[in-house]
Amino acid sequence: MLGIQSVASYLPKGRVDNLEQADRFETDREFVEQKIGVATLPRFEDTDSVVSACVAAFDRLCGKANIDKSEIECVVLCTQNPDKGGLPHNSALVHAALELPEECACFDIGLGCSGYVYGLSVIQSFMAANRMKRGLFFTCDPYSRILDHDDKNTCLLFGDAASVTLISETPRYTLATAKFSTKGAGSDALQKTANGLEMNGRAVFNFALQDVPKQIKRTLVSAELTADDIDLFLLHQGSRFMLENTIKRAGIPAEKAPIRLSATGNTVSSSIPLLLEEELDNRPRRILMSGFGVGLSWATAIYEEVKSS
């Protein structure tokens, strides 16, 4: 059965000091540190791109897993801020940069903060149906490209990052169950406009507090599990205040749900794999992941450790 073998991430070298930004916006530094929960934002510089960040993440993956590039049969890349306006699909550009074989399926998926949970299911099911054995799932959504630099709500929040997950037949974690939901009618809470990214923070907050806990509970019920059976809850790192409240509302023990965005900000579809990479060393037996945001879209999945025989 296919599943997650390894995960690596990449933060671009550029940094924005969020407390200096707070001063610029005449915003209380304590609010930025405690409520948003972000001290530093990694930020693309002129030489960075979705492709270069994905390649850098892949280079780090090669330090963790023994990868023969000639065996990669599938590349899926999740972004809504692609290089070259998404034409060609950026997975093809990564295919070129990594010099992957011709018999390799490549496609992009367009999703925001729910993209990691979705994308894992998409690549695994596509690979399984087409009998592929090794694939790479990339996330990279550089919101810095669309930030309105006069909008403190978004400028203080979003960081740039990339991740890659190796999907293989010798996995450490396999998918047990997943749920996917959409509320397109609420999509104007987070959208790209001619002026850049527009966010209705209140609407996103209410969505995270009302809909996400319900889906987490439904997913546990359908797997016939309770929160006690889960070792690790990886929730999309939207903001500290939103996370604290969503975790509480979902009835998740706080010690099982890391909040760790001080050095990264909200990295959209990369926020969960950033955490996952760090947490894998602790060998959690069961992981629940929940991503939520743009769409509005939310997805929750439970992954289980593969018992070594």
Add this chain to the structure above:
Amino acid sequence: MLGIQSVASYLPKGRVDNLEQADRFETDREFVEQKIGVATLPRFEDTDSVVSACVAAFDRLCGKANIDKSEIECVVLCTQNPDKGGLPHNSALVHAALELPEECACFDIGLGCSGYVYGLSVIQSFMAANRMKRGLFFTCDPYSRILDHDDKNTCLLFGDAASVTLISETPRYTLATAKFSTKGAGSDALQKTANGLEMNGRAVFNFALQDVPKQIKRTLVSAELTADDIDLFLLHQGSRFMLENTIKRAGIPAEKAPIRLSATGNTVSSSIPLLLEEELDNRPRRILMSGFGVGLSWATAIYEEVKSS
């Protein structure tokens, strides 16, 4: 088993007379009619959008199949020229427009002319893995949004269209086998730039003639079939001249491979479903589809009629 139950397409009302365009570009009318093979191009008007075209295709689908919207569990939309710059994903916007249920997975895929063959496999495998019974796969890639209006190579070629395919547990056709290939190193043959779409027609032509026939043959071999076993070959309708040569090179009997782009032009990922919709009435037993273009990316699949019991 999931498969294709029904297909509907939509051409926007706007029309460009390609022979008048030929005059404007001081290009031979006969070349436009015989080599490119396009007399008229459907074209988005100001009121058209990816979402409105997809909704119009869906309305036509409702005339062909009995659809209960509350039962739709998945929407996948293939485009590289989305509304709102792809944030939110346009599948969420279609979800809102059609008032689909909340328990509905929605995501976009970014692919060009190979998108229909890929996307069918993506949605079917994702739905099967997540035990979903009814889903909609949309294509809509309005190249008019990125045409450089001084570039006759692309202006005479691309038309706007949309399609929707109903994937269900009561299919008329199911997927037998598929192959997917990528040559990212050749992606600059067709790309979006600051000036709009750039196409190296010669590079695309060589790719279609060299790589596509090989994949078609490989797919037949892996299915243990020959061209004789296929009733219908649906090749991406790039241009008449390219199609004629690709068909010949692949050893496909010309009468089994419709060339029909005079009233539509090259509609990217919608070209195969446009043909499929028309051809389904002839009840072909086995259909081979092959899409190729942006990426460079190419995909070939064989679908078989479900025998009614």
